[in-house]
Amino acid sequence: MSSDKIESVLGEKRVFPPRPEFVKKARLDAKKLDALRAAADKDHVGFWGDQARKNIAWQTPFTRTLDDSKAPNYQWFDDGRLNASANCLDRHLGARGDKIAIRFEGEKGDARNWTYKELHAEVCKLANGLLSLGITKGDRVIIYMPMTPEAVIAMQACARIGAIHSVVFGGFSAASLKDRIEDTGAKLVIAADGGNRGGNIIDLKKATDDALASGGKTVEKVIVYQRTKHSVNWDAKRDIWWHDLLATQSERCDPVWVEAEHPLFLLYTSGSTGKPKGIQHSTGGYLLGAHVSCQWVFDLRDDDVFWCTADVGWVTGHSYVCYGPLSNGATILMYEGVPTIPDAGRFWKICQEHGVTIFYTAPTAIRALMKAGDEWPAKYDLSKLRLLGSVGEPINPEAWMWYHRVIGKEKLPIVDTWWQTETGAIMMSPVPGATPTKPGSCTQPLPGIAAGIVDDSGNLIDQLDQGGYLVISKPWPSMLRTIWGDNDRYISAYWAQFKNKYYVAGDSAHRDADGYYWIMGRIDDVLNVAGHRLGTMEIESALVSHPRVAEAAVVGRPHDVKGESVFAFVTCKGPRPEGAEADALSKELRDHVAKEIGAIAKPDDIRFAENLPKTRSGKIMRRLLRSIAKGEEITQDISTLENPGIVAQLAGKA
Ligand code: WT7
Numbered sequence: 284m285s286s287d288k289i290e291s292v293l294g295e296k297r298v299f300p301p302r303p304e305f306v307k308k309a310r311l312d313a314k315k316l317d318a319l320r321a322a323a324d325k326d327h328v329g330f331w332g333d334q335a336r337k338n339i340a341w342q343t344p345f346t347r348t349l350d351d352s353k354a355p356n357y358q359w360f361d362d363g364r365l366n367a368s369a370n371c372l373d374r375h376l377g378a379r380g381d382k383i384a385i386r387f388e389g390e391k392g393d394a395r396n397w398t399y400k401e402l403h404a405e406v407c408k409l410a411n412g413l414l415s416l417g418i419t420k421g422d423r424v425i426i427y428m429p430m431t432p433e434a435v436i437a438m439q440a441c442a443r444i445g446a447i448h449s450v451v452f453g454g455f456s457a458a459s460l461k462d463r464i465e466d467t468g469a470k471l472v473i474a475a476d477g478g479n480r481g482g483n484i485i486d487l488k489k490a491t492d493d494a495l496a497s498g499g500k501t502v503e504k505v506i507v508y509q510r511t512k513h514s515v516n517w518d519a520k521r522d523i524w525w526h527d528l529l530a531t532q533s534e535r536c537d538p539v540w541v542e543a544e545h546p547l548f549l550l551y552t553s554g555s556t557g558k559p560k561g562i563q564h565s566t567g568g569y570l571l572g573a574h575v576s577c578q579w580v581f582d583l584r585d586d587d588v589f590w591c592t593a594d595v596g597w598v599t600g601h602s603y604v605c606y607g608p609l610s611n612g613a614t615i616l617m618y619e620g621v622p623t624i625p626d627a628g629r630f631w632k633i634c635q636e637h638g639v640t641i642f643y644t645a646p647t648a649i650r651a652l653m654k655a656g657d658e659w660p661a662k663y664d665l666s667k668l669r670l671l672g673s674v675g676e677p678i679n680p681e682a683w684m685w686y687h688r689v690i691g692k693e694k695l696p697i698v699d700t701w702w703q704t705e706t707g708a709i710m711m712s713p714v715p716g717a718t719p720t721k722p723g724s725c726t727q728p729l730p731g732i733a734a735g736i737v738d739d740s741g742n743l744i745d746q747l748d749q750g751g752y753l754v755i756s757k758p759w760p761s762m763l764r765t766i767w768g769d770n771d772r773y774i775s776a777y778w779a780q781f782k783n784k785y786y787v788a789g790d791s792a793h794r795d796a797d798g799y800y801w802i803m804g805r806i807d808d809v810l811n812v813a814g815h816r817l818g819t820m821e822i823e824s825a826l827v828s829h830p831r832v833a834e835a836a837v838v839g840r841p842h843d844v845k846g847e848s849v850f851a852f853v854t855c856k857g858p859r860p861e862g863a864e865a866d867a868l869s870k871e872l873r874d875h876v877a878k879e880i881g882a883i884a885k886p887d888d889i890r891f892a893e894n895l896p897k898t899r900s901g902k903i904m905r906r907l908l909r910s911i912a913k914g915e916e917i918t919q920d921i922s923t924l925e926n927p928g929i930v931a932q933l934a935g936k937a
Pocket of ligand 1: 599677678802816
């Protein structure tokens with residue numbers, strides 16, 4: 284985060300107390316929230332045990348709430364059995380069978396609603412289809428689909444039979460898909476022919492074919508949901524149309540009851556080193572976190588239309604499109620496309636037409652819509668909205684105020700929710716009927732979440748207004764269980780820094796005089812580009828895999844819409860390219876990164892130099908590169924550089 288942004292956040296003094304009209308109807312007011320916090324503080328484990336008994340439908344009740352004997356591999360509710368899909372669907376069939384579960388709108392304007400009964404029937408048909416293909420409990424299934432209800436159906440169908448799903452965001456390339464298939468050892472891929480995005484067709488079937496041509500030998504079958512109907516290649520031995528598979532399946536499929544610790548899903552995310560990590564989530568603890576946070580943070584009620592704009596390829600789409608709202612019996616909205624098709628009013632038009640009451644999106648989208656101008660939201664009736672949310676990166680006070688003023692008409696609460704792929708559910712957020720908000724602060728931890736800030740030696744910082752590492756000091760039910768296939772990495776990435784005492788989130792934060800948390804951003808080599816988490820090392824290895832590249836260093840550069848953009852410094856084999864040759868190679872490298880990872884990882888800037896700035900011990904000086912990327916005057920001491928002369932070249936001045 285740039286220093287001017289930090290200053291604007293630190294100078295933020297505005298406070299917005301909950302409005303009485305909201306408090307009156309809210310699930311939690313200040314008194315109830317205090318009572319929950321007090322209960323959790325008094326008996327952390329007992330508190331979560333009570334929540335789990337109250338909120339989750341167990342087939343076999345648990346008797347052990349927390350097993351910490353193998354810490355930091357914690358286990359929650361481990362002798363209980365349940366099924367996530369039965370919690371999301373079957374338990375609503377009585378009272379809410381004809382209630383709309385999903386309202387869907389495609390980018391081209393096609394729309395369809397699914398009731399809980401219809402959703403249940405379709406999930407059962409697909410689950411039976413999976414069983415007929417020999418998929419059983421514990422098998423891994425990759426889901427590579429557009430944002431259509433079928434993506435949620437695929438997740439729920441896996442959960443129903445105890446198969447472990449791993450959703451791969453449709454914007455990731457064939458190469459990334461292949462890596463994930465191989466790391467999970469998946470037997471099956473559920474894909475679509477394509478998805479509509481930004482007026483184009485994303486050819487998911489072709490990417491699947493490419494991924495499987497280059498590896499992924501564990502995959503036996505590919506189920507293809509027909510969405511875009513463009514012509515696709517077909518491998519008759521391997522590929523099955525979704526509609527053909529489901530045509531003969533029964534609408535009844537008994538859920539497979541799994542242990543609470545049975546993995547519900549794997550979701551890959553970037554870290555500071557190596558390949559993306561397969562974050563493993565449990566069934567019982569995860570579902571509890573997704574479920575209760577919907578009630579506490581979103582005040583979710585039966586008459587809400589809940590729209591979380593995240594793709595199901597990200598954890599936000601898992602917890603707040605698929606599992607959290609459906610386990611609460613809510614109506615969700617799913618939209619396939621981008622916010623700017625056909626124009627910048629699309630999101631607000633959807634809110635009007637579908638009567639959206641809760642709207643949850645990312646700061647990068649808010650900034651883009653803010654830039655498009657106030658005239659777009661002004662065209663539409665947003666009066667059904669009652670709550671706004673933000674997630675994915677720190678929201679700058681300017682964007683917060685715009686959201687508050689133009690979308691919230693200065694009346695709606697804004698919940699700025701801090702959490703991570705690893706945490707499974709929201710960890711810090713205002714509770715809208717209870718917590719006064721401040722623009723740019725995620726305010727306070729939710730009940731049962733023991734957040735803290737520690738210094739370099741791992742001492743908790745009690746003093747307010749002093750920054751440090753954001754940590755969680757007690758296990759919580761929806762925490763990740765491990766990294767798939769690499770428990771050592773789980774321990775080294777999240778626990779080892781402070782001798783297994785704290786979960787280390789990878790963010791820095793500080794608290795103000797009211798004890799409110801302000802997240803300052805990542806402290807590791809992880810970038811947050813338009814709310815997408817990318818490892819600098821991943822992009823560097825993608826660049827270096829190009830035959831012309833000798834070495835690459837990637838840093839983030841502040842960007843007014845995306846938050847951060849990717850800036851790459853590259854040295855080439857052979858002479859340093861210049862002029863038209865440099866332009867052509869830049870384009871080639873950008874395309875190469877898109878092919879290796881996905882278009883979201885393309886560098887906005889590439890600068891060629893003869894060398895990278897290294898210390899005499901050979902370490903790349905990233906701090907210096909970050910300053911250069913920002914265009915700052917270099918005032919740092921570069922005397923320790925092995926090659927101080929290179930700085931002018933890196934800065935584009937030679
Ligand atoms: C990282 C996690 C789970 C949410 C989607 C992103 C940043 C997330 C906030 C927020 C400040 C935030 C952090 C975090 N982040 N929400 N409200 N305020 N920063 O999940 O891809 O796992 O990324 O996103 O840096 O560590 P993710």
